[in-house]
Amino acid sequence: MTAQSNSRLNGASRLIYGCMGLGGDWDRPDYSPADVDKAAAAIEAARGIGITLFDHADIYTRGKAESVFGEVLAASPGLREQIQLQGKCGISLAEGGVPGYYDLGREAIRERVTASLRRLRTDYLDILLLHRPDPLLEPSEVAAAVGQLMAEGKVRALGVSNMSAAQIDYLQDALETPIMANQLEMSLHKAAWVESSVLVNRQEGFDAGFPHGTIEHCIRKGIELQAYGSLAQGRYSGAPSAAASPEETATAELLSRLAEEKGSTPEAVLLGWLMKHPARISPVVGSSRPERIAACAGAADVAASMTRIEWYTLWSTARGAAMP
Template sequence: MKRIPIQQRGIEASRLILGCMPFGGGWNRDPLTEEDVLKAEKAIEAALSIGISMYDHANIYTMGKAEETFGRILKARPGLREQLIIQSKCGIRFGEGDVPGRFDFSKEHILEAVNDSLRRLNVDYLDVLLLHRPDPLMEPDEVAEAFGKLKSSGKVKYFGVSNMSAAQIRFLQRALPDQLAVNQLEMSLSRLDWLDQGVHVNQPVGASVNFSEGLMEYCQMENIQIQAWGPLSQGKFTGRSLEGEPENIQQTAALVQRMAAEKETTPEAIVLGWLMRHPAGIQPVIGTANAERILACQDAERQAQLMTRDEWYTLYVSARGNNMP
């Protein structure tokens, strides 16, 4: 699989990323089982076999067990760490007693969260750290202090954000000496506001689109790598039952299946290829631990290269459920 530079800053990453959120069993405090670890190991083996070098975590995934599972695998396989690009996130905190779930970009929390992630992952450093969701109480100078300490200590190489607008990135960036490397957003054939926001300029219907104006353009101009979470739409276009789904989703699923058959590839490759065809160089984060489904994504980059404008728009308009304005 072709590798692409993230931010031209020395990270050579595969076009696809394996999202590790399903690792570790349920979102509970139950201990890890051998079955949990074996399932994750099979997923990693499948990902490695198709050239996936980048792995996406967050400190909260399955209450920390996703990172712990990954760490057990790394411990059992010396030398594997240096073959991988490991990315994790922090900033979301679960509710505790009378304190509700909240976001936390305080220096204290960022440093503590990274130390905990490193311990669970059984590694000395993260290649990339993302701030998970915007914190209304964010103070850029305080974040900069945390980032500076993590970088100088060698615990994190590069930093980025997730689910942030262009204005929020600019606000944070003003305090940082280094350019943010990543912005991870929900993007898929079933989540189209990142496209609709642009095509509905000067259209009344655009008032109902909830996406940061100019975010796609800003990230491209600033060489911020856009990553897509949820790119497979939880299987809506690749074989999941569509009972109760809107007509446009059902029609698009049929279209994806037809295109995959005609091109002798998989529905997963068509869905991901559609995202990757966009000139922003989007990196899809495949959020599955199913080895067969991971393998089904292998042809995505080739399908992106082969996809014509007409094919891309045919999928987009079908998924929109409305003609272009």
């Protein structure tokens, strides 16, 4: 599969809406009508800027994120056919004295997907991501589960999250379906993914902790790179923090200046920096505030107009050091 054949990348928007903030508080056992209204407003704001892919995980707010989204779908006839749903499974949260653990066994995958579909009130996921690498993973088990889910029409495409090039290849060898996405934490703040590319043969490269070659592998194989945490938790585009580092303050000021020059917003510039990369990164927007979601509009235009000097200036300012 090539990057050009990945239909996700050829759509109107490369932005993805991340539903991790929907469903209310993580520690509250149930959601309220207000939580459903909040989800509806976030979904409407995301669709308003052209987003069609909505990213879920069965653990987000302990299943409530999927449930409130399902409520919105049930109240909006025809909406399901206008969007794509992406789910994740593989993480079991700590509960009842049992520590958190990962499970990508055959039955676990099937059970988790079935539960997600029930909460989302839909018959299928457009994309299923395996949420974390499971050290006890048996590729044949994953292949069996995914093959059956696809045969039943419950899953239409497969991806992974937080996996290296080697882990992707190890899994792909057992699969009949191509791995079409890899979701990683990538932002101007969490920049180990790009730091590793210029720190080859330097000690700092080992310290960066990012598996070098993963980005290049995904580009070569046509695997969509999805960036969670892309807005850097608001540290550059939100209200100034008294605890902000000098680098964060300088980066926020630079983003604001560039946004003004480009007639855009700091959020769009921040996402545009990611989207400028040749990997054609798809940022995941995780805010549940409609006004902040709306501020992400135009990120692709910013990416197209951003110069090499602007891109490197943002990076070097955020890293707080000159390029090696």
